[in-house]
Amino acid sequence: MTQETPNPSAEQENSAVPSGAENPAPTDTPVAKTPEQEIAELNQKIADLQDNFLRAKAEGENIRRRAVEDVAKAHKFAIESFAEHLVPVTDSLYAALNTDAVDAKAFKEGLEITLKQLLSAFEKGKMTEINPAVGDKFDPHHHQAIASVPSEQEPNTVVSVLQRGYTVADRVLRPALVTVSAPK
Numbered sequence: 710m711t712q713e714t715p716n717p718s719a720e721q722e723n724s725a726v727p728s729g730a731e732n733p734a735p736t737d738t739p740v741a742k743t744p745e746q747e748i749a750e751l752n753q754k755i756a757d758l759q760d761n762f763l764r765a766k767a768e769g770e771n772i773r774r775r776a777v778e779d780v781a782k783a784h785k786f787a788i789e790s791f792a793e794h795l796v797p798v799t800d801s802l803y804a805a806l807n808t809d810a811v812d813a814k815a816f817k818e819g820l821e822i823t824l825k826q827l828l829s830a831f832e833k834g835k836m837t838e839i840n841p842a843v844g845d846k847f848d849p850h851h852h853q854a855i856a857s858v859p860s861e862q863e864p865n866t867v868v869s870v871l872q873r874g875y876t877v878a879d880r881v882l883r884p885a886l887v888t889v890s891a892p893k
Contacts, residue, residue, distance in 0.1 A: 790833075790834070791830070791833075791834035791836075794829070794830035794833045794834055795827075795830050797826055797830075798823060798826045798827045798830055801819075801822065801826055802823060805819050805820070805823065831875075834877070835877060835878045836875055836876070836877050836882070837875065837876050838873050838874070838875060839851050839852070839873060839874030839875060839876060839881075839885040840870060840873045840874075840885065841867045841870060841887060842867070843867055843870075844862055844866055844867065845866060845867045846865065846866055846867075847865045847866060847867060847889045850881065850884075851874060851876075851881060851884055851885060852867065852874070852884055852885050852886075852887045853874075853884040853885065853886050853887070854887055854888065854889045855871065855886050855887070855888065856888040856889075857888070857889050857890070857891040858888050858890065858891060859890070859891050860890035860891065861890075862890040863890065864890055864891065864892040864893060865889055865890065865892070866889060866890050867887045867888075867889060868887070868888045868889060868890050869887065869888050870885055870886070870887050871886040871887065871888065872885065873885055874886070
């Protein structure tokens with residue numbers, strides 16, 4: 710009776726060891742290349758670098774083109790939200806023109822409501838009114854003096870407002886036209 714042993718044979722043990730382990734590790738000495746091989750490798754590196762350069766250049770041009778398009782769209786549609794707020798004002802003005810109002814009081818009330826709509830649209834569009842009160846100090850950043858008149862007020866104060874001014878997001882769109890008191 711033969712009995713099999715659970716231990717593997719020596720032959721099986723040798724086959725389990727990787728074949729690379731039997732050979733000594735290669736040395737770190739480089740294999741000498743022929744000049745033609747070096748030229749071919751360098752030409753391949755140059756081709757790869759040129760390809761990478763052209764791809765990067767094309768990507769840069771695409772980014773620049775997209776940025777120009779985005780800026781153009783921003784300029785083109787910047788007023789869109791403000792215009793949406795003005796449409797109801799236009800509707801109210803057309804409605805006022807289409808009515809046969811004989812009553813001046815009713816017509817004035819309609820105009821006041823339309824003006825409130827317009828001022829609401831200005832507010833939503835971050836547009837504020839510059840309307841200095843009589844006696845306010847003259848501010849050359851927000852007011853434009855068109856006349857200097859003798860007055861009992863302090864010099865360089867607003868005497869009257871001829872036309873209101875407007876700012877958009879803290880930038881003066883149009884200064885208020887005012888007359889100021891002359892120095893005594």
